[in-house]
Amino acid sequence: MTEQPPYLAIADGIRRRIASGELAPGDRVPSTRAIVRESGVAMATASKALAALAREGLVRGVPGVGTVVAEVAPVRAAHDGSVPLSREALVAAAVRIADAEGLAGVSMRRIASDLGASTMALYRHVSSKGELVRLMTDVGFGEVALGRPSGDWRAQLTHAALQLWEVYRRHAWMARAMASFIRPDPMPQAMKYTEWMLRALRDTGLSVHEMMHVHLTIIAFVQGLGVAMELESNALQDTGVSSEQWMDRNGGRFAAIVSGGGYPVLATVFEHEPFGLDLDSLFGFGLARLLDGVDAHIRETSA
Amino acid sequence: MTEQPPYLAIADGIRRRIASGELAPGDRVPSTRAIVRESGVAMATASKALAALAREGLVRGVPGVGTVVAEVAPVRAAHDGSVPLSREALVAAAVRIADAEGLAGVSMRRIASDLGASTMALYRHVSSKGELVRLMTDVGFGEVALGRPSGDWRAQLTHAALQLWEVYRRHAWMARAMASFIRPDPMPQAMKYTEWMLRALRDTGLSVHEMMHVHLTIIAFVQGLGVAMELESNALQDTGVSSEQWMDRNGGRFAAIVSGGGYPVLATVFEHEPFGLDLDSLFGFGLARLLDGVDAHIRETSA
DNA sequence: ACCTGAACACCGTTCAAGT
DNA sequence: ACCTGAACACCGTTCAAGT
Numbered sequence: 001m002t003e004q005p006p007y008l009a010i011a012d013g014i015r016r017r018i019a020s021g022e023l024a025p026g027d028r029v030p031s032t033r034a035i036v037r038e039s040g041v042a043m044a045t046a047s048k049a050l051a052a053l054a055r056e057g058l059v060r061g062v063p064g065v066g067t068v069v070a071e072v073a074p075v076r077a078a079h080d081g082s083v084p085l086s087r088e089a090l091v092a093a094a095v096r097i098a099d100a101e102g103l104a105g106v107s108m109r110r111i112a113s114d115l116g117a118s119t120m121a122l123y124r125h126v127s128s129k130g131e132l133v134r135l136m137t138d139v140g141f142g143e144v145a146l147g148r149p150s151g152d153w154r155a156q157l158t159h160a161a162l163q164l165w166e167v168y169r170r171h172a173w174m175a176r177a178m179a180s181f182i183r184p185d186p187m188p189q190a191m192k193y194t195e196w197m198l199r200a201l202r203d204t205g206l207s208v209h210e211m212m213h214v215h216l217t218i219i220a221f222v223q224g225l226g227v228a229m230e231l232e233s234n235a236l237q238d239t240g241v242s243s244e245q246w247m248d249r250n251g252g253r254f255a256a257i258v259s260g261g262g263y264p265v266l267a268t269v270f271e272h273e274p275f276g277l278d279l280d281s282l283f284g285f286g287l288a289r290l291l292d293g294v295d296a297h298i299r300e301t302s303a
Numbered sequence: 304m305t306e307q308p309p310y311l312a313i314a315d316g317i318r319r320r321i322a323s324g325e326l327a328p329g330d331r332v333p334s335t336r337a338i339v340r341e342s343g344v345a346m347a348t349a350s351k352a353l354a355a356l357a358r359e360g361l362v363r364g365v366p367g368v369g370t371v372v373a374e375v376a377p378v379r380a381a382h383d384g385s386v387p388l389s390r391e392a393l394v395a396a397a398v399r400i401a402d403a404e405g406l407a408g409v410s411m412r413r414i415a416s417d418l419g420a421s422t423m424a425l426y427r428h429v430s431s432k433g434e435l436v437r438l439m440t441d442v443g444f445g446e447v448a449l450g451r452p453s454g455d456w457r458a459q460l461t462h463a464a465l466q467l468w469e470v471y472r473r474h475a476w477m478a479r480a481m482a483s484f485i486r487p488d489p490m491p492q493a494m495k496y497t498e499w500m501l502r503a504l505r506d507t508g509l510s511v512h513e514m515m516h517v518h519l520t521i522i523a524f525v526q527g528l529g530v531a532m533e534l535e536s537n538a539l540q541d542t543g544v545s546s547e548q549w550m551d552r553n554g555g556r557f558a559a560i561v562s563g564g565g566y567p568v569l570a571t572v573f574e575h576e577p578f579g580l581d582l583d584s585l586f587g588f589g590l591a592r593l594l595d596g597v598d599a600h601i602r603e604t605s606a
Numbered sequence: 607a608c609c610t611g612a613a614c615a616c617c618g619t620t621c622a623a624g625t
Numbered sequence: 626a627c628c629t630g631a632a633c634a635c636c637g638t639t640c641a642a643g644t
Contacts, residue, residue, distance in 0.1 A: 119637090119638095120609075120610055121610075123638080124608085128638085129637065175530065176530075178534075186557060191569065192565075194569055195566045195567075195568055198569060198572070199568045210588075213585055214592070216580070217588060217593075219527070221523055223526070223528075223531070224522065224527030224528075224529075224530075226527075227479075227526055228481075228526070231481075253489075263495075265511075266501060269501070269515060285513075285520060288596070289593055289596030289600060290592055290596055292596035293592030294596075296596070297595065410617065410618080411619085421628075421629050421630080422619095423628075427627085427628080432618065432619090609642105610644100612641090613638105613641100614639080615636100616635100616638105618633105618635090618636105619632105619635105620631105620632085621631090621633100622629100624629075624630090625627085
């Protein structure tokens with residue numbers, strides 16, 4: 001019996017509990033924090049153990065819940081070996097991995113193994129990992145259901161922004177994978193989105209320059225919230241602790257620091273409410289203010 | 304004479320040209336794209352060659368210019384071996400590296416080598432690289448000069464947002480390093496910033512909940528633009544091609560795709576102007592719209 | 607011509623072995 | 626008690642050697 005690294009021993013333990021039926025599909029496996037507490041190992045070791053199980057498809061991170069036992073056995077890829085490699089298959093596999101394990105889980109070796117191909121074979125379809133990641137964001141834009149123009153610019157912009165936000169929610173990696181909107185690659189789906197936004201603004205009297213500024217301001221806002229959401233989503237997968245749970249547990253400590261002095265106004269935030277901040281309401285609030293401002297600008301311009 | 308990897312051969316070539324004086328301090332060294340063209344190597348090899356030289360302190364990336372020969376010989380750290388390791392020294396070294404080479408250049412081994420310490424010695428001051436990166440963002444918030452309250456909420460919010468944007472400009476890594484503003488670590492400087500923002504809004508009649516939403520909406524907007532700026536800054540360092548130069552060269556190709564059909568409104572963007580979009584004007588436009596919207600909301604609330 | 611295994615130069619972090 | 630070298634399990638990408 002050979003010695004094995006601690007993370008493998010921990011993974012084995014959980015694997016056995018799954019195999020024995022003690023942990024059924026849908027059940028939460030111990031969070032990294034729980035593993036740290038119970039096994040006395042470091043966070044990194046615990047993370048590695050769960051990552052190893054996720055890699056096998058035995059467990060997966062569920063936003064809002066934690067890491068749970070996967071429904072079926074190894075998910076692996078839909079690929080059956082007969083489907084030839086293609087740019088699309090490759091990007092789809094990368095998206096699948098990023099959805100389940102975060103962008104950090106997307107490695108060229110991992111994609112290749114999921115598709116039953118050699119690592120280097122991927123490079124016949126993309127020039128680099130950077131290109132692959134850019135292609136992933138265009139898949140995201142392609143999932144926006146733009147619908148047909150209605151003649152009401154504000155309703156249309158709200159719809160498109162909300163749709164994009166939904167995409168970011170589904171694909172927490174979007175914000176970080178986002179290709180530059182300043183030095184854009186010709187990304188067909190993102191361009192379609194831009195076109196739709198500009199079309200909605202066509203009859204407002206704004207210049208194309210201003211229309212573009214409105215569009216990019218909204219994109220920047222969604223992007224910024226998206227970064228926060230990804231951090232949130234990763235933290236949830238790593239520790240199984242949601243933002244609300246975290247605030248319940250750490251709110252007191254936080255409030256103590258704040259009320260320690262020097263933060264009189266901030267202190268009232270913790271006095272008045274449990275500070276249940278959620279990203280959806282923040283998105284709604286910010287978008288409404290932004291569009292109110294755009295509305296005022298349009299009125300001024302056309303006046 | 305042993306064989307050496309191609310990237311080292313390329314680095315040697317540039318090093319010799321610097322040593323001989325052919326390339327003087329301040330001169331641009333060949334961009335990665337130029338190296339690809341001239342040496343027939345892949346982008347990654349060219350990047351590696353420049354990264355190796357940057358690591359030695361011989362060259363550095365200058366935003367808006369490209370990679371240039373460093374003014375003095377190896378910059379290294381200010382550390383002289385006698386200064387004891389500390390959390391602050393460690394974070395400062397990481398910031399220095401990230402400013403010069405991007406967040407990707409910040410590795411535990413690199414920081415240790417800059418400080419003349421062993422890699423593992425760093426772990427006596429931070430628990431993980433993640434914690435180190437979070438500490439870096441607080442340094443950024445600490446660089447905001449908040450000034451004294453003026454009684455004019457809009458002027459104050461504009462000032463603070465602009466100051467934060469300046470920090471993001473100086474430290475392009477800020478957006479990506481940003482610790483979660485949903486599950487905040489108690490970061491003293493970031494908390495000071497938040498306190499200042501809330502204080503500015505205190506007499507507007509908004510609830511603390513709404514004040515917090517206004518603050519976080521602005522942060523999200525700055526964050527989103529920050530992500531774009533970092534992509535821009537990294538692209539500039541890697542290729543030496545600025546956004547304007549890129550658009551000059553690729554604008555035609557882009558316009559051709561757009562005018563190929565399917566993008567009638569987008570096409571007019573390329574007809575009317577060289578599409579010189581810069582992030583500063585976008586920041587100014589978006590912030591003004593956002594604050595117009597907040598203004599309208601405050602009027603409604605107090606009416 | 608097409609494909610890929612081995613290798614290179616990295617990572618963050620663990621852990622046992624030093625002082 | 627404090628510190629650190631070696632090792633582990635990874636990366637993306639190059640390149641020579643296969644078919």
